[in-house]
Structures are given as structure tokens and as C-alpha cells.
Amino acid sequence: MINRFLNIFLIIVLLAVASGCIEDGFTDDSSARPEFSVDTLNLGLAFSGEITSVHSFRVYNRHDRNLLISRIALRDGNEAYRLNVDGVAGKEFADVAIRPHDSIYVFVDAQFPPVGHDGKLTVKSLLDFEVNGGRSTVVLSAECIDVTVVPASVLSADALWSGAYHVMGDVTVASGVTLNLAEGTTLYFHDKASLNVEGAVVADGTPEKPVVMCGDRNGTMVGRIPYDIVPGQWSGVTFAGTGSRLSHTVVRNTSSGIAVTGGEISMLNCVVRNSRESVISVTDAEVKAVGCEFADAPGGVVTLDGRARLTMNHCTVANSYLFAPVTGALLELKDDGVSCHITNSIIYGNGPMMNTKSPDSGDITLRRCLVGADGSDDDTFIDMIWNSDPMFITDTDRYIFDYRVGPGSPAEGAADASLTLPEAVRDFYGRERGSTSDLGAYQH
Template sequence: MMVAACSDEEKYSTTNTDVLTFSVDTLKMDTVFSTIPSSTYSFWVYNRCDASLLINRVALEKGTQGFRVNVDGEYLDGELNGVEVRKGDSLCVFVELTAPKCGQTDVQPIGDCLVFNLSHGKQQKVPLRAHQWDADIHDQWDVNGNVTLDSPCPIIIRKGLHIATGAKLTLRSAQLFFHDGAGIDVEGSLQASECLFRGDRLDAMFDDLPYDRVSGQWKGIVLAPNAKGEWTDCVIRNATDALQLGSNAQATLLRTSVHNSSASGIFSEGAHLALTHCRLTNAGGCCLEAKGGSVTADHCTFAQFYPFSADRGEAFRTIKASVACTHSLMTGYDDLVFSAESSDLHFSHCMIRSDQPLMGDTFTDIVWEATDDEKGGKSHFRLVDETIQSYDFSLLPTSPAYQLGIGDIREKTTSSEP
């Protein structure tokens, strides 16, 4: 028995220059909301030596940060012992994180080290690095009275936010993160200023594609018939239907961006919609579609460069709606980014991408953008990069629209705004 034991030990390297090789120097994880489990990350452990290696012990250096580790199919419960890596072989390590509350309103770094102690005495470490963010988490949030929220802490909505008839929710400088399928249903009134509405995935689908650039991450916002909504200096992005307006609903948007919806950007059915210095960009359906009701738009940009479907809708579409549109830009990939069917249309000092210019009293001082060059629509903007789904719809000073004072000519005001 003792001879056999000696023989077993001799098969492992006793040379302390024989060490493990890791596929990463540091495992870098995304930002996570505190108390919410992260996605799973992984790295490889290789033995590229001429002899087998024995890992006497694998453990987290601190062990109190909320990291969970699985080494080659076995979870780390305090520590693992006697892990063999044969010559030329490898192990896969999986890491997850559920960070405890840190008591801070800002994003905070969090980390640990995964320690490997080899049988010949050598110790190796792989740092685990992430950031955590404390949030107020609501499963279902029902607003039945007048509520004002002015909080630097992000708000996570898992199932939905409902504002009852006669109730009013006022949001100031709030960041709302919605789980898949969750959204806002407004029967009363919603007033938001300097707010962000987006999905709750902080990680990435691929290395170069964060979920925050992927459409359809949450349901969107619905104004029921006769409900009211006001958005000032807000960003609404990556929803399914970002904003749906019922009959006689009233929606006012000022300096607000609606970006990257998998269905409609704004869909209005018999509602009254007012847009000033707004950007409605990239939708699987139309960036704006209004059936009946009324639409006023001044100094707005409607840009349709949605990359995920060739069946995307138009940048601007109205049917039987009363429309007054001034100093606004309508452009995109396609020849047809604009249509308006009504006897009550007024377009003035606009730039519209179309190979079929429309004449008459309805259209005055219109610049018709040629459609024979796909790059023509893109050339207005600071960034249109379909390969990584990255966009900045601020107008370039070289853009004819900018020079004529057409469209939303504001500079990009926040890192959250497309």
C-alpha cells in the first residue's frame, strides 16, 4: 500500500516551474444588480507541461463576495481538493455571482481571487472582477394615488408597473429597468423627466453586443384610452412596442429619444401626440405610426436604420390623422421612409427621403432627399454602425439638415441617448 501511494505521487510533477496555464489573466464579468444572479462566465485551465499536475486545493481567497464556482463539473463548497490535470489535459471553470447589497447608490467594484495550490507548493491565482449596483426591486408595482419618485437608485420592474385611473406617478431622474415581458400600463397619468426606460439585462449577448443594444428586451409603455403621459429629457429604448397610445390618450414628448424597438417606436390609435426636439429611431415596425387622432412634430428626427429585419416599417407613417410637422427630418435605409394619408396634413420646412416628391399646399419648403445612395441617409449622423448595433443620431455639422436647422439639432446630451 505504501509503495502504491509513493508511485501515485511520483506521477505528478514535483518541479515548481511546471504550472497551470489559464485562458484569461483576469475573469472580467459585467455589472450585476445586487442580489440578482449573474449570467454564467467561464475560463479554461490547461496543463501544458510534460507531466500531470495535482491541485491540492482550489478555493476562493475571500469567499464572502457572492461568487459561485464550478470546477470541471464539481461545485466549490468552501474548497475542492485533489483535482488532477493530466499532461495535455484541461479543466473548465464556471463562475456566477450574486452580489450582496453594498449600501451605495453608485456602481461599486466587487472581486475575489480563485486560488489554485499545486502539490509541489506553487500557488496560482485568477482574479474575478465585476461591478455591482444596488437597486430597488419591484415584482408588481401598483400606483393607486399620487406618487413622486426622485431617487438615484435604479428601479427594477420584474412583472409590471400599473398606474390606476385617477392616479399619477411622477418620476424625476429615475432609471427604470424592466424584465423580459414587463412594462408600464397607464390608466391615469405618468410624468417623467430626465429618466431612462430600458431592459434589465446588463450583460452581453456576445462579446461585442450588449443586451442594451438588442431590441425587444421589455414590453414597453401603454397609455390606455384617455390616459396622459409626459416625457421630458427621457430615453426609451430596446422595448417591443416602446409607446402605445389608446384612443384620446394624450402624450407629450420633449427632448426625448425612442430607440430600437422590435415592433413600433410609437403607435398611436386615435390619440393626441405632441413631439418637440425628439428622436424616433430604429424600429421593426414604424418609428412613428398614427391612425387617427392628431400628431404635431417640431424639430424632430425620424430615422429608420433598424438592422434586424428587411421588413421594417417606415420612419413616419400616418393614416387619417391630423398632422402638423415642421423642421423635421425623415430618413433611413429605404426608398420609402414616409407616408401620410389624410386630408388634414401640413408639412413645412422638412427634409424627407423620397423618390416621389409630393406637391401642393400640404407640403411647403420641403427638401426632398435623394434615395439613390444608401449612405445618403447615414451621412447625416455621427454614428450608424450596424455591425455592433451602435448609433449616435446627433446630426453632424456637415449634414444638410443641420445646416438648415431641420431635425433634432441638439448635441448628444447623455451617454444613455442614441
């Protein structure tokens, strides 16, 4: 009996102590306000008619007493945005309490109506939090764009695409068919989607309006890493036919980059970057690349195999890959039968400069190129700039990968004008190279 009374007594004491530690009162201070983890919640790029990914922010009570938010609601009542406050979905919320020095989460996604014109439309709404007669606000913002949804399909007739496209599966351009991509066209590829070209693709990008092929995710992933630089978001592009021509075309965020498995392709002022494998691989095919950037891959940035034939003029082959150990060279030449001729270019970055079975084959030449490796000129390497840093204006700590050269770079004005091909007169940005042009893809 005594033990029973002792147990009851202890329970009463514990309850009294616990209740004494809890402040049930709400602050009525008119200056008390919640604090937020963001001033503006940016949902990034949103495709009209499609539900965005979920974004979130935190609402903090920095005070010593409970904070009662009497009302949470969108000021304009925008029906496109959808809210979830502290685990409860709805459009408007009343009497939401936050304990002292605690916080709650607000989750937001959206489904926007069609924009009704080419280009992007910024859609903003104000999410108000009313406390003790005062109001605090978080801005919700998104860039909305109309897209044409493309399912997995085979293009069996010539087509012209212009505008924005959301590619949801594997799209094949059949043999004998040409897909034309007008300037400014953007193809957003969903996870594992691909473009397989058995016929031809002609991309007519310009410095002002490049053609872009990229993943369909936006914003940032873990930490501050933008999805713009994250590889593996979609499969990539395979060329197996003849007649493909890419001008001012950007291809990024792929698993396997551009794979040329037959025929031939020409590339002028293109940017191909961020692949889980090679950025561009050529097998038993021919590629001519002028003014192009090939950058950032772990297994060899440029890979040649079989009877591959590659000509590069005023190109930049660079590697600052962050997402896995770099195991391949900037140039991976995997077969004795490959042909590789590179002029007025830069080859620099993580990994060896070149892996090849037969550097003395006679069909591999690098002429007037800047490289990071030590070496000396011979029949393969001619008029080289050895063991030099091109001073790219990259900043990997801030996830900026800009392979233009900075002031004072040894690549400035170092090109051999006699080697510059006529089509290389301007770079990706439209800058004229002139008579004293820089090495690499870009003119400073």
C-alpha cells in the first residue's frame, strides 16, 4: 500500500513539474512576428498544366511564449498555388500555434494555367501570416512556360519544332526523316528520356537564341547545388545517320552525353557538358566540331572508338567534374584505327590529357593547342603550349563552370590564324575572333 501511494505521489510531482515547464499562454505583443527561412520561395521553372515539384520553407517562433498565427492565406487567392501548413492541406488556415523557439513547415506546389504566348511568365503571389493585428509575408514565385508534351514516339515524317517541348520518353527520328529545331527551341527531357536519331537533326540555334536540350528538373538539390549542373537527369542523344547539323546548341545533364554511332555529324559553336559517362563518344562515325565546348565527365570527356574520325578546331575540352572520381582522360582514344586532328584548342582539367593505344599511329595530331600536361613537340604534338593553365573563369565553390579564359591567360591571342577555319569566325556568344584570336572555344 505504501509503495502504491509513493507511485501516485511521484506521478503527481512529475505532472506538476511538466506542466510548470509548459507555457500555455500566447504572446499578445503587437510587435511579435514569425520569422521565415526565405523571403521569397522560388518554385523555379513551371510547365503550364503540370504540377510542380514540392517546395518548402520554415516559419519560426523566436519568442519565449507561444505564437498564435490567426490567419495564413494567399492575399490574391491564387488558385494555382497549393499549400500544406504543418501537415494540413488547405487554402486558408486559422489559429496556427507555434511553441516558443520552435518552427513549422509550409509546403507549396502549383499547377498553372497556360501562359498563352511564347516565352516565360513570372507568376507571383503573397502568402500572408497575420499575428496580433500585424502581417508578415512570404512571396511565392514561379517562371511559367507553355510546353508541348511529347510522349515516347517515332517521328516518321519531317518536322519543325519551335518553342518549348517536354519530352517524356524515348523519341526516335526515323531513317530518312529530318527533325528541324528552330532558334530558341528548348527540349526538356524527363528522367531516362532520350533522343535517338536514325535520320537527321538540324538545330539552327543562334548566339541570342540557342537550341537547348536539358533535364526537366529545376531549382537546387542538396545544399546549393543547382540542377543545371547535375548529370544523369536524362539519357542523352544518339546519332546513327547522316546529315545532322547542330549550330549554337547546348546539351547538358545527361547520363551518356552525345553518342555518335554511325554516319556523320557537324557541330558549330555547341556546348555539351555534365554527363555521367563521356560528354561525346564517337564509334565508327565522323564528327566535325568547330568552336565547341566539351566539358565535365568522369569516364573520358571525348571518347573515340572503332574507326572514329574527329576534327576539332577552336574547341575547349575541360573537366571539373564533381560528382564522382575522374577515371578517364580528357581524350580517350580506344582503338588503333581512330583518326583525331585538333587545332587551336584547349585541353585542360581533371584526369590525364590523353589515353591512346598508339600515339605514334600518324593519324593523331594536336597542333597549336594549350594543354595542362608536360611534354615536347614531335610529329603528333606540333607547336604546342605545354603545362599551362588557361585560367578559366570557373568557381567550383559557387558551382560556376565558365570555360572562357580570364585576363592574362596564355590562351589569349595565341591561336594560329592560318589554322582557323572560316566557320570559326565567331564564337558561341557571337564574338568575332579577329586576326589575334584566342585558343579554345571562346574569344575573351
